[in-house]
Amino acid sequence: MRGIRFQILSKEDLDRIHWGTLHILEKVGVQVDSPTCRKLLNENGCEIDEKKRSAKIPSHLVEEAIRKKKSTITLAGRNPKYDARLDLKHSHMCANGNGAVAVDFDTGERRNSTKKDLIDSTTICDALPNVHVHWPMVSSTDMPPSVVHLHDLEASLNHTEKHVMYETGVTLEDAKNLTAMGYAAAGGEKEYRRRPITSCLQCTYAPLQHDAGVMDASLEFARSGVPLVFFCMPQPGATGPASLVGSVVVGNAEVLSALVMTQLSTPGAAVIYGLGIAPLDMRTTVRAGGSPEHAICSAMGTEMAHYYGMPSCVGVSGTAKEPGIQAAIETYTGCVGPLLAGADLMCGIGLLEDSSCLHLEQVVIDDEIVGAIARLIRGEWACDDTMALDIIEKVGIGNNYLAQKHTMQFLRTDHFMPSLMSRESEDNWSKTGKKTVKDTAREKVKKILAEHKVPSLPDDANRELTAIIDKVKKPLWGGESKVQ
Amino acid sequence: MEEIVTRLKDAVINYEMETIADLAKQVVDQGVDPLVAIEQGLAEGIKTVGERFGKGEIFLPELVMGAEAMKAALAVLEPAVPQGQHRATLGKVVIGTVQDDIHEIGKNLVSTMLSSNGFEVVDLGVNVPAADFLKKAGELKANILAMSALMTTTMPRMGEIITPLKKDNPSVKTLIGGAPVTDVYAKEIGADEYSGDASGAVDSAKNLVG
Ligand code: B12
Numbered sequence: 183m184r185g186i187r188f189q190i191l192s193k194e195d196l197d198r199i200h201w202g203t204l205h206i207l208e209k210v211g212v213q214v215d216s217p218t219c220r221k222l223l224n225e226n227g228c229e230i231d232e233k234k235r236s237a238k239i240p241s242h243l244v245e246e247a248i249r250k251k252k253s254t255i256t257l258a259g260r261n262p263k264y265d266a267r268l269d270l271k272h273s274h275m276c277a278n279g280n281g282a283v284a285v286d287f288d289t290g291e292r293r294n295s296t297k298k299d300l301i302d303s304t305t306i307c308d309a310l311p312n313v314h315v316h317w318p319m320v321s322s323t324d325m326p327p328s329v330v331h332l333h334d335l336e337a338s339l340n341h342t343e344k345h346v347m348y349e350t351g352v353t354l355e356d357a358k359n360l361t362a363m364g365y366a367a368a369g370g371e372k373e374y375r376r377r378p379i380t381s382c383l384q385c386t387y388a389p390l391q392h393d394a395g396v397m398d399a400s401l402e403f404a405r406s407g408v409p410l411v412f413f414c415m416p417q418p419g420a421t422g423p424a425s426l427v428g429s430v431v432v433g434n435a436e437v438l439s440a441l442v443m444t445q446l447s448t449p450g451a452a453v454i455y456g457l458g459i460a461p462l463d464m465r466t467t468v469r470a471g472g473s474p475e476h477a478i479c480s481a482m483g484t485e486m487a488h489y490y491g492m493p494s495c496v497g498v499s500g501t502a503k504e505p506g507i508q509a510a511i512e513t514y515t516g517c518v519g520p521l522l523a524g525a526d527l528m529c530g531i532g533l534l535e536d537s538s539c540l541h542l543e544q545v546v547i548d549d550e551i552v553g554a555i556a557r558l559i560r561g562e563w564a565c566d567d568t569m570a571l572d573i574i575e576k577v578g579i580g581n582n583y584l585a586q587k588h589t590m591q592f593l594r595t596d597h598f599m600p601s602l603m604s605r606e607s608e609d610n611w612s613k614t615g616k617k618t619v620k621d622t623a624r625e626k627v628k629k630i631l632a633e634h635k636v637p638s639l640p641d642d643a644n645r646e647l648t649a650i651i652d653k654v655k656k657p658l659w660g661g662e663s664k665v666q
Numbered sequence: 667m668e669e670i671v672t673r674l675k676d677a678v679i680n681y682e683m684e685t686i687a688d689l690a691k692q693v694v695d696q697g698v699d700p701l702v703a704i705e706q707g708l709a710e711g712i713k714t715v716g717e718r719f720g721k722g723e724i725f726l727p728e729l730v731m732g733a734e735a736m737k738a739a740l741a742v743l744e745p746a747v748p749q750g751q752h753r754a755t756l757g758k759v760v761i762g763t764v765q766d767d768i769h770e771i772g773k774n775l776v777s778t779m780l781s782s783n784g785f786e787v788v789d790l791g792v793n794v795p796a797a798d799f800l801k802k803a804g805e806l807k808a809n810i811l812a813m814s815a816l817m818t819t820t821m822p823r824m825g826e827i828i829t830p831l832k833k834d835n836p837s838v839k840t841l842i843g844g845a846p847v848t849d850v851y852a853k854e855i856g857a858d859e860y861s862g863d864a865s866g867a868v869d870s871a872k873n874l875v876g
Contacts, residue, residue, distance in 0.1 A: 327819065419727065467863070
């Protein structure tokens with residue numbers, strides 16, 4: 183996807199947000215729960231308050247971190263044809279991830295998600311043209327609790343050849359295990375560092391806090407060559423100022439302070455700028471992940487990221503309870519704004535209830551919506567081929583263009599062909615059972631699951647993955663209870 | 667009812683967070699029974715605010731401001747309650763987010779809704795170890811132990827608290843919630859009540875003490 187751009191924040195706005203953020207980092211600081219990170223910041227000249235666990239970060243450290251960061255980050259696919267090159271010029275879509283519930287495709291029952299749900303949704307994402315990066319969409323809650331996240335990664339790596347981003351590296355130990363699995367799947371550490379086929383999304387904790395486990399894990403990922411997303415999520419009015427720009431300032435301070443720690447520890451580490459600012463609906467208290475405010479914040483976040491020369495990662499997460507009109511409006515609203523602003527990685531395919539519940543139909547519907555948006559934002563240009571003066575002359579006055587080779591050529595590149603929406607005549611639509619988009623989506627899901635085959639990892643890689651999972655797995659009675 | 671008690675009630679309804687403490691001091695100075703002021707003034711006021719929120723007439727910040735106003739007045743009135751007397755509440759709830767989990771927004775809302783509906787709430791915060799839940803539930807003589815978990819990895823912590831609690835402190839009822847928690851799961855780990863949102867949490871809590 184290549185974006186035509188609209189701009190929300192002016193250069194002056196961007197500067198003001200940047201300076202405002204530096205002011206907050208110096209004056210208020212951030213809470214850093216990890217003693218390791220506090221020590222790191224202390225050694226580099228930050229003012230630390232051990233009792234409050236807070237750190238005030240001087241501007242020069244932020245500027246230095248921004249200088250050290252990477253501007254182009256390739257999220258490599260197991261199959262190189264799926265490489266997602268985040269170069270600030272192209273937009274990529276990513277699945278939404280880590281829901282804990284699913285609506286059963288066959289029975290319609292809403293229940294906790296299973297490894298089978300994960301395998302099916304991964305296979306579907308592999309088949310869809312508008313999903314470029316994968317994120318384990320649900321948790322395998324039918325697996326032993328200590329290794330749910332490792333099963334999630336194993337199933338994802340085996341059922342898609344696209345890059346896999348996860349968000350389950352919440353402790354140092356998790357980071358080590360997830361990294362080891364990435365190395366095993368890539369064919370060794372050296373190969374992985376050259377082409378990282380996994381990455382980790384880490385949340386900062388609004389307002390202005392960094393969880394200990396998450397940051398310790400992040401430094402480990404950075405050391406190990408695993409690309410990171412630092413994803414801030416102030417909720418305007420609750421954990422951030424109600425004014426959207428105010429929440430962008432809070433989020434920006436969180437992302438930049440995480441960047442400082444990472445770059446101090448591993449200079450040049452691959453860090454993506456993540457921002458998911460969605461208000462809490464103040465009547466129902468549900469996070470409004472499919473709201474226009476979320477879309478606008480994601481667009482502003484992308485502009486901030488690009489101001490720093492970093493790729494952005496933003497999201498959409500509709501609050502609809504079932505596939506249908508609301509879900510479509512939410513995906514569309516949530517995606518079109520940020521994509522028009524040039525978002526580099528846009529997450530959000532396929533989960534409803536604000537990133538909680540998987541519907542397989544929604545995965546293919548969202549793919550279709552993104553297809554339409556991709557066309558909308560591709561950009562048009564006038565060149566000899568598109569102007570087609572020679573063809574216009576050839577066809578002349580009053581004739582048609584149907585029999586021209588030029589027509590077939592541009593049909594493929596310039597015309598979006600929906601796969602779910604009905605463009606047949608009313609007559610035909612009635613005769614074929616008046617199918618809704620959800621009906622055709624169900625057919626598409628069935629077809630993909632029946633026909634789409636994804637090559638799994640080599641046997642020895644899979645043996646390594648199994649060995650890691652077995653080693654980490656705790657016996658059920660070692661203090662653990664079941665998830666499901 | 668004394669006029670000043672009505673004014674106290676209105677101060678909660680009008681979210682007078684900054685000035686309500688002064689009003690509460692006047693209540694004490696005038697020799698009004700602080701228990702009456704709490705029960706007929708503050709509790710009635712916050713009940714109205716809670717009902718309005720439940721009906722969708724007001725927004726969350728208004729509910730929270732109402733609760734803050736009540737807290738500010740309670741801080742003045744409670745110390746004035748004569749020794750041995752207690753304000754009537756629907757029951758005492760000890761609440762927190764389980765260990766390794768820092769999601770707090772949902773838990774905070776549940777706390778606010780419970781306290782605005784007549785419960786006394788003690789909030790232990792986030793990332794609370796099982797031992798602390800168990801200790802506080804006993805120490806504070808809680809009627810209800812409420813737990814929040816937002817992640818599949820932390821949900822099992824709730825079961826690990828409920829099992830020993832049932833054994834050592836069977837009179838304490840348990841109430842659980844959080845996005846990944848389902849009714850079926852709640853039954854499986856032996857929780858007494860589950861609710862999917864903050865208004866439901868109030869009904870559930872009332873069931874438990876009723
Ligand atoms: C906001 C948010 C955050 C914020 C939290 C900010 C804060 N101060 O609380 C931040 C950014 C810090 C965060 C961090 C992380 N998060 Co988070 N987060 C969310 C999000 C988007 C919304 C949660 C929320 O606040 N909702 C609004 C409130 C009002 O709703 P609620 O919490 O559900 O509460 C309501 C009900 O559930 C119920 N309820 C809640 N508690 C209780 C308790 C009782 C007793 C009762 C009766 C009812 C009840 O009533 C509430 C009011 O109606 C959810 C997705 C989602 N939609 O749930 C992910 C989500 C929970 N996070 C997730 C993850 C993975 C993480 C991280 C691990 C990410 C990372 N790698 O850094 C870290 C966690 C670190 C840790 N150690 O805990 C995953 C969990 C995945 C899984 N399958 O387990 C989710 C589901 C997102 C996803 N799909 O990937 N997160």
